[in-house]
Amino acid sequence: MLENQIENSDAAFQLTVLGARGSMPVDGKDFAAYGGATSCYRILAGNEEIYLDAGNGILSAAPNPDTRITILLTHMHLDHIIGLPFFVALGQANRCIDIFAKSRSGLSANEAVDRLISPPFWPLKVGQYPANVTFHELPEESFSIGAVEVDVMEGTHPQGATIYRLTHRGKVLVYATDFEHTPEGCEKLARFAEDCDLLIYDAQYTEEEYPKYRGYGHSTPQVGFDIGTRANAGKILFVHHAPQRTDKQLLAMAQEFAPYADKVIFAKAGDRISV
Numbered sequence: 001m002l003e004n005q006i007e008n009s010d011a012a013f014q015l016t017v018l019g020a021r022g023s024m025p026v027d028g029k030d031f032a033a034y035g036g037a038t039s040c041y042r043i044l045a046g047n048e049e050i051y052l053d054a055g056n057g058i059l060s061a062a063p064n065p066d067t068r069i070t071i072l073l074t075h076m077h078l079d080h081i082i083g084l085p086f087f088v089a090l091g092q093a094n095r096c097i098d099i100f101a102k103s104r105s106g107l108s109a110n111e112a113v114d115r116l117i118s119p120p121f122w123p124l125k126v127g128q129y130p131a132n133v134t135f136h137e138l139p140e141e142s143f144s145i146g147a148v149e150v151d152v153m154e155g156t157h158p159q160g161a162t163i164y165r166l167t168h169r170g171k172v173l174v175y176a177t178d179f180e181h182t183p184e185g186c187e188k189l190a191r192f193a194e195d196c197d198l199l200i201y202d203a204q205y206t207e208e209e210y211p212k213y214r215g216y217g218h219s220t221p222q223v224g225f226d227i228g229t230r231a232n233a234g235k236i237l238f239v240h241h242a243p244q245r246t247d248k249q250l251l252a253m254a255q256e257f258a259p260y261a262d263k264v265i266f267a268k269a270g271d272r273i274s275v
């Protein structure tokens with residue numbers, strides 16, 4: 001099964017899906033097409049190289065040699081930071097890496113990452129690698145990464161999760177993973193994502209499964225499609241696939257959206273999407 005390729009080297013955003021699995025990495029022949037690595041998306045926006053989350057998908061990243069790298073973390077759950085210690089750029093002296101995340105459960109981003117990635121769980125802290133790493137508390141108002149404007153919204157998720165809206169050269173990309181829909185949350189997200197060119201949305205559960213997992217902090221493709229439609233999103237990329245979901249099952253979920261194939265994509269590791 002081929003990856004989705006909507007490429008344009010002049011695009012405002014060139015996104016590569018490095019990992020779209022939710023909650024826990026998986027491996028094996030049943031997961032080969034969609035991929036088993038957890039949340040990580042690489043974005044090139046002009047001179048900026050931005051990573052959305054640092055799940056183990058980040059292991060397949062091949063950063064450009066001279067870019068300043070920014071990592072925007074949605075939250076500190078394992079599946080979103082577990083790839084950090086193996087990110088190739090951390091081993092590169094002279095490389096600058098800025099990591100942004102909101103303080104959660106009373107810990108700053110640096111404290112939370114150090115709590116997991118430090119002895120006895122791992123030999124080194126992120127700050128002890130050769131690269132020059134700076135942690136930043138996520139601003140509450142919009143801020144800029146070079147020419148990319150960043151807005152944030154807090155979503156509904158255990159311990160919370162940040163939703164990002166990136167704007168560059170008039171194009172807009174929204175990353176809404178680990179988001180559980182509530183009536184107010186859907187309304188707020190539809191406004192936050194208004195007229196975006198790409199909405200990346202948490203589609204972990206089917207409609208049938210969702211009632212069993214209420215409160216786990218995730219959503220469904222149908223709700224994502226509704227929000228994307230209300231927001232007038234150009235394309236919707238469904239991500240955070242449930243760990244047990246096989247290629248066959250994901251394909252069946254995708255086929256339900258066949259009439260909207262020009263708009264809806266179920267993310268596979270390796271997908272490249274330009275907007």
Ligand SMILES: [Zn+2]
Nearest residue numbers: 023077079178
């Ligand atoms: Zn997650």
Ligand SMILES: [Zn+2]
Nearest residue numbers: 075077157178
């Ligand atoms: Zn989470």
